Amino acid sequence: MIRCKTSKEISGMGHSMKRKEDDRFLQGKGNYVDDIQLPGMLHMDIVRSPYAYAKIKSINTEAALAVPGVIAVVTGKDLEQYNLHWMPTLMSDTQMVLPTDTVMYQSQEVAAVIATDRYAARDGREAVMVEYEPMKAVVDPYKALEPDAPVLRSDKEGKTDNHIWHWEVGDKDATEKLFNEADVVVKEQMHIPRIHVSSIETCGCVADYDKVENHLTMYMTTQAPHAIRTVIALVAGHVGLTEEKVRVISPDIGGGFGGKVPVYPGYVIAIAVSFLVGKPVKWVEDRSENLQADSFARDYHITAEMAGTKEGKILGTRFKILADHGYTDAAANPSKFPTGLFSIGTGSYDYGTAYMEADAVYTNKPPGGVAYRCSFRVTEAVHAIERITDRFAMEVGKDPAQLRMENFIKKEDFPWKSPTGWEYDSGDYHAGLKLAMDTVEYDKLRVEQAEKRKNGELMGIGISTFTEIVGAGPSKDFDILGIKMFDSAEIRVHPTGKAIARFGTKSQGQGHETTYAQIIAEELGIPAAHIQIEEGDTDTAPYGLGTYASRSTPTAGAAAAVAARKLRDKAKKIAAYLLEVSEEDLEWEPGKFFVKGAPEKVKTIQELVFAAYTNHPQGMEAGFEATHYYDPPNLTFPSGAYICVVDIDKETFEIKVRRFVAIDDCGNIINPMIVQGQVHGGLTQGLAPAMYEELIYDEDGNILNGTLMDYLVPTAVESPSWETGHTVTPSPHHPIGAKGVGESPTVGAPPAIANAIVDALSPYGITHMDIPITPYKIWKTLKAKGVIE
Amino acid sequence: MKKQITVTVNGEQHTVEVETRTLLVHTIREQLRLTGTHIGCDTSSCGACTVLLDGKSIKSCTVLSIQADGKEISTVEGLAKDGLHPLQEGFKENHGLHCGFCTPGMLMRAVELLEKNPNPTEEEIRWGISGNLCRCTGYNNIVKAIQYAGAKMRGEETPSTEPEFV
Numbered sequence: 044m045i046r047c048k049t050s051k052e053i054s055g056m057g058h059s060m061k062r063k064e065d066d067r068f069l070q071g072k073g074n075y076v077d078d079i080q081l082p083g084m085l086h087m088d089i090v091r092s093p094y095a096y097a098k099i100k101s102i103n104t105e106a107a108l109a110v111p112g113v114i115a116v117v118t119g120k121d122l123e124q125y126n127l128h129w130m131p132t133l134m135s136d137t138q139m140v141l142p143t144d145t146v147m148y149q150s151q152e153v154a155a156v157i158a159t160d161r162y163a164a165r166d167g168r169e170a171v172m173v174e175y176e177p178m179k180a181v182v183d184p185y186k187a188l189e190p191d192a193p194v195l196r197s198d199k200e201g202k203t204d205n206h207i208w209h210w211e212v213g214d215k216d217a218t219e220k221l222f223n224e225a226d227v228v229v230k231e232q233m234h235i236p237r238i239h240v241s242s243i244e245t246c247g248c249v250a251d252y253d254k255v256e257n258h259l260t261m262y263m264t265t266q267a268p269h270a271i272r273t274v275i276a277l278v279a280g281h282v283g284l285t286e287e288k289v290r291v292i293s294p295d296i297g298g299g300f301g302g303k304v305p306v307y308p309g310y311v312i313a314i315a316v317s318f319l320v321g322k323p324v325k326w327v328e329d330r331s332e333n334l335q336a337d338s339f340a341r342d343y344h345i346t347a348e349m350a351g352t353k354e355g356k357i358l359g360t361r362f363k364i365l366a367d368h369g370y371t372d373a374a375a376n377p378s379k380f381p382t383g384l385f386s387i388g389t390g391s392y393d394y395g396t397a398y399m400e401a402d403a404v405y406t407n408k409p410p411g412g413v414a415y416r417c418s419f420r421v422t423e424a425v426h427a428i429e430r431i432t433d434r435f436a437m438e439v440g441k442d443p444a445q446l447r448m449e450n451f452i453k454k455e456d457f458p459w460k461s462p463t464g465w466e467y468d469s470g471d472y473h474a475g476l477k478l479a480m481d482t483v484e485y486d487k488l489r490v491e492q493a494e495k496r497k498n499g500e501l502m503g504i505g506i507s508t509f510t511e512i513v514g515a516g517p518s519k520d521f522d523i524l525g526i527k528m529f530d531s532a533e534i535r536v537h538p539t540g541k542a543i544a545r546f547g548t549k550s551q552g553q554g555h556e557t558t559y560a561q562i563i564a565e566e567l568g569i570p571a572a573h574i575q576i577e578e579g580d581t582d583t584a585p586y587g588l589g590t591y592a593s594r595s596t597p598t599a600g601a602a603a604a605v606a607a608r609k610l611r612d613k614a615k616k617i618a619a620y621l622l623e624v625s626e627e628d629l630e631w632e633p634g635k636f637f638v639k640g641a642p643e644k645v646k647t648i649q650e651l652v653f654a655a656y657t658n659h660p661q662g663m664e665a666g667f668e669a670t671h672y673y674d675p676p677n678l679t680f681p682s683g684a685y686i687c688v689v690d691i692d693k694e695t696f697e698i699k700v701r702r703f704v705a706i707d708d709c710g711n712i713i714n715p716m717i718v719q720g721q722v723h724g725g726l727t728q729g730l731a732p733a734m735y736e737e738l739i740y741d742e743d744g745n746i747l748n749g750t751l752m753d754y755l756v757p758t759a760v761e762s763p764s765w766e767t768g769h770t771v772t773p774s775p776h777h778p779i780g781a782k783g784v785g786e787s788p789t790v791g792a793p794p795a796i797a798n799a800i801v802d803a804l805s806p807y808g809i810t811h812m813d814i815p816i817t818p819y820k821i822w823k824t825l826k827a828k829g830v831i832e
Numbered sequence: 833m834k835k836q837i838t839v840t841v842n843g844e845q846h847t848v849e850v851e852t853r854t855l856l857v858h859t860i861r862e863q864l865r866l867t868g869t870h871i872g873c874d875t876s877s878c879g880a881c882t883v884l885l886d887g888k889s890i891k892s893c894t895v896l897s898i899q900a901d902g903k904e905i906s907t908v909e910g911l912a913k914d915g916l917h918p919l920q921e922g923f924k925e926n927h928g929l930h931c932g933f934c935t936p937g938m939l940m941r942a943v944e945l946l947e948k949n950p951n952p953t954e955e956e957i958r959w960g961i962s963g964n965l966c967r968c969t970g971y972n973n974i975v976k977a978i979q980y981a982g983a984k985m986r987g988e989e990t991p992s993t994e995p996e997f998v
């Protein structure tokens with residue numbers, strides 16, 4: 044049960060406070076990028092390539108320029124004059140803003156049309172004539188590595204193949220020895236398919252350059268406004284856009300999930316055009332452009348192996364990855380982690396030997412490698428370990444719940460050092476799985492399943508007991524483009540005891556305006572209702588690296604607590620002064636200091652704040668403000684135990700998720716209502732790739748499902764009624780013991796669903812199926828096995 | 833080609849000049865400056881643009897402005913009368929929104945849903961909003977929010993809004 048230290052009126056941690064941001068969203072008063080309309084604003088539309096790989100022979104803009112309302116068409120050659128036709132990616136690779144000679148994926152930006160309204164811009168787009176010379180695209184990442192494959196990045200001097208980088212972790216030789224000697228070794232080949240975040244708001248911006256002031260205001264769908272400001276200054280400082288002349292505003296964001304971390308060419312072109320013409324330029328992409336060109340997620344081909352004893356003791360794991368990055372490595376990872384935090388993939392189990400390696404490769408597909416509501420490639424890792432654990436259980440003939448219980452790291456063994464070098468902060472995996480099993484009535488389900496099997500009915504039960512790794516990250520290892528991954532909070536309390544606090548993060552629906560206020564309320568006793576939260580304006584907020592990878596609570600949330608504690612210390616000094624006692628004689632209770640043993644001698648936080656402005660002790664700085672930049676000492680390791688029950692129609696193979704129980708442990712909980720909401724949402728985004736979503740390309744690199752008509756985002760009908768619960772194992776190193784939760788369910792749900800479906804089909808000798816698992820795929824698999832005609 | 837149309841939006845009459853091809857959603861958002869109605873796709877799939885046209889929920893990205901000539905339009909901005917509409921209250925009390933981008937469309941769709949079926953089952957609600965996508969909430973709480981509003985509009989006691997944990 045969640046205990047609250049503060050009253051409902053204060054609404055500190057543990058209260059299901061209703062969200063402060065909702066009133067504006069519910070009344071149509073949100074302010075998203077496309078809602079911004081500035082005087083004289085121009086509209087931009089983008090011409091895109093119909094080919095995955097082609098030479099551009101010519102671009103004829105004459106007809107487009109003749110369209111009423113069109114004022115300019117920008118091509119790569121135009122940008123080349125300013126050396127703006129290429130830009131760096133977050134992973135220090137290079138990406139075209141607009142091509143000068145070659146297009147590398149279907150739907151790549153080829154030219155931009157600027158017009159006085161969006162319809163004219165679209166007309167202009169249709170009128171731009173581009174002549175292409177198509178070339179044979181490289182689509183299959185394995186073929187991309189064959190010696191006769193064309194070298195896609197011939198723009199890079201000395202590049203002779205399509206290999207990008209190699210990465211490895213763990214003890215290769217020890218793992219090999221272990222695998223050679225082990226009683227039982229299981230192995231599966233898995234593909235974690237290419238998917239798309241598809242937030243309901245697409246990406247866009249309004250670039251507003253003021254020639255007189257030499258100042259750029261960039262309204263932008265970005266999860267990391269401060270980092271963007273620095274990047275703009277680094278790239279465009281030479282033309283006068285130095286960092287104090289750039290203001291990035293991230294207004295209300297209609298969902299991010301990692302897709303709004305990268306810098307897309309459209310943003311850069313809009314800035315360049317606004318800079319040249321001195322007018323605001325709006326660019327908002329269509330959904331189809333968003334699906335076809337913006338960063339993808341996943342696309343890992345994994346060979347997963349597990350070694351163990353006949354009795355079911357896990358001894359080691361070995362994973363080999365081929366990562367399809369598209370034509371450039373534009374993944375959104377911390378600099379030193381090309382595979383993100385995949386190395387969490389040894390999972391929740393107690394064993395000491397592991398080896399993982401990855402190779403990344405260029406293909407003629409869009410670049411990316413963003414989160415899709417996941418912390419840096421953790422979903423791929425969790426899928427591999429949770430699937431191969433089930434496979435191992437199957438091999439040794441043990442119930443997968445039993446096998447997990449026997450192999451879990453024990454509660455008392457934390458902090459626990461993983462074979463790939465992480466130090467898990469805390470966890471109670473046994474308690475989580477037990478609660479999930481009790482809730483779903485696991486034993487009864489297994490009895491029911493046995494009965495059903497006798498009649499040839501297909502029922503499956505799948506488990507996933509995952510460990511997440513979030514809160515990037517400690518500055519010794521974590522940076523993006525050199526900037527350390529701390530985050531920040533600045534709190535100002537006004538004389539009447541009401542506050543405003545600003546952060547370096549940016550909510551995209553997570554409810555920061557409420558939860559951050561609750562953290563400060565917890566520490567200071569000022570009612571959360573009277574604490575206003577602001578994010579997303581680089582002119583006012585302290586510097587931070589933004590919101591993604593479930594890092595806001597672990598980093599900025601911690602910064603809020605520490606900054607509030609600085610203020611509480613100051614309040615204590617003022618209380619001692621006003622009450623004429625020493626600080627040691629004072630005791631704190633949410634909202635007030637009182638003299639030990641004399642509770643009638645009391646000063647409320649509001650009185651103390653007022654005194655900070657009106658009657659502060661000599662020698663003390665006036666005012667009541669604090670800032671903190673929090674550099675986490677470690678990451679946090681949330682965990683979960685999920686159980687999924689599926690029924691599969693034996694004629695049509697339609698899959699019905701009958702029940703799904705999710706027990707999460709995200710440490711101390713700030714707002715149970717919001718945590719639960721995050722879990723629901725994440726579960727549906729876990730269901731999506733497990734059963735519906737995949738970006739599919741044909742052998743020429745054409746995308747086959749690049750619209751929302753055929754890219755299947757689950758509706759309320761596909762989405763089951765989720766059952767959620769939690770265990771609470773606080774993080775010992777986090778100031779408020781919280782761990783972060785937004786992504787756990789997206790990470791944990793797919794293997795639970797896949798395991799349930801494979802379990803249902805296991806009587807037919809099926810040991811693995813790649814997600815998304817569809818009725819058609821089941822039919823094909825059973826047919827290949829000779830089970831059906 | 834330009835054409836003048838007259839529409840009554842949230843009870844207020846407006847006469848605007850539109851191109852014959854202008855989508856209703858653009859007229860609402862850009863000419864009438866009611867930006868609560870959103871655009872989430874280009875294939876009539878997401879429902880973020882849902883408004884009521886003569887009381888029927890429609891996807892305003894799939895209707896030409898000239899088709900609305902002489903008709904009544906209700907958007908999210910007109911929902912709250914004396915305080916929040918029961919649906920708005922239901923969404924707030926039950927955490928039926930995260931980023932809020934799908935919310936106006938969901939609300940307007942739910943208005944018609946409850947009008948036609950004041951006491952829908954969970955199944956009926958799920959099918960009823962299946963033309964509206966939400967990427968954030970996983971729908972559980974949207975269903976709860978509509979049930980809450982239904983109860984309130986029927987004059988019954990509203991269900992608990994505390995999150996239920998197993």
Ligand code: FES
Pocket residue numbers: 870871872873874875876877878879880881882891892893894
């Ligand atoms: S904008 Fe998606 S249905 Fe209208």
Ligand code: FES
Pocket residue numbers: 243297298552928929930931932933934935965966967968969
């Ligand atoms: S709340 Fe974000 S799309 Fe529904």
